[in-house]
Amino acid sequence: MKIKLIVLDVDGTMTNSHITYSENGDEIKSFNVKDGLAIASWRRLGGHVAIITGRTSNIVARRAKELRIEHFYQGVERKKEVLESLLEKLDISMDEVAAIGDDLNDLTMLRSAGISFVPRDASSYVDKIVDVILTKKGGEGAVREMIEYLIKKEGLEADYLALWE
Numbered sequence: 145m146k147i148k149l150i151v152l153d154v155d156g157t158m159t160n161s162h163i164t165y166s167e168n169g170d171e172i173k174s175f176n177v178k179d180g181l182a183i184a185s186w187r188r189l190g191g192h193v194a195i196i197t198g199r200t201s202n203i204v205a206r207r208a209k210e211l212r213i214e215h216f217y218q219g220v221e222r223k224k225e226v227l228e229s230l231l232e233k234l235d236i237s238m239d240e241v242a243a244i245g246d247d248l249n250d251l252t253m254l255r256s257a258g259i260s261f262v263p264r265d266a267s268s269y270v271d272k273i274v275d276v277i278l279t280k281k282g283g284e285g286a287v288r289e290m291i292e293y294l295i296k297k298e299g300l301e302a303d304y305l306a307l308w309e
Contacts (some may be wrong), residue, residue, distance in 0.1 A: 147191070154201075157287060158283065189303055195218075197218055241259075262274050
């Protein structure tokens with residue numbers, strides 16, 4: 145597997161970028177179950193997964209725990225710096241990283257990754273610097289599309305399907 149680590153932004157990639165507050169002030173987000181299955185599959189194939197997000201949210205922490213995402217960073221202003229630190233820890237090069245993000249705070253991380261992705265509804269500024277613009281919107285299967293793109297690119301389709309047979 146050439147790509148050893150996938151790095152996920154949250155708002156606008158794993159979610160549709162909407163943040164809803166209840167009358168009590170509770171934050172509500174929706175995650176795509178299909179994305180979750182693909183993330184779990186990537187992990188089962190031996191790949192690493194990280195979430196690096198600018199916001200801090202108990203809901204995101206819960207989702208990361210559910211998906212057993214082992215590298216989870218919230219409230220991050222400089223995503224590339226956190227990624228570089230993680231790569232050193234994992235002994236992985238930037239060429240072995242696939243990253244997805246959707247907005248200006250993802251620019252430096254996306255520019256650095258071996259392969260970079262944005263959902264269809266990402267910022268037009270970010271579209272200009274990535275390798276792949278996905279057909280799905282954030283929160284609507286963009287992460288799944290990215291992972292399945294990587295699985296095909298890496299020649300892992302048979303292994304991917306065998307996980308569920």
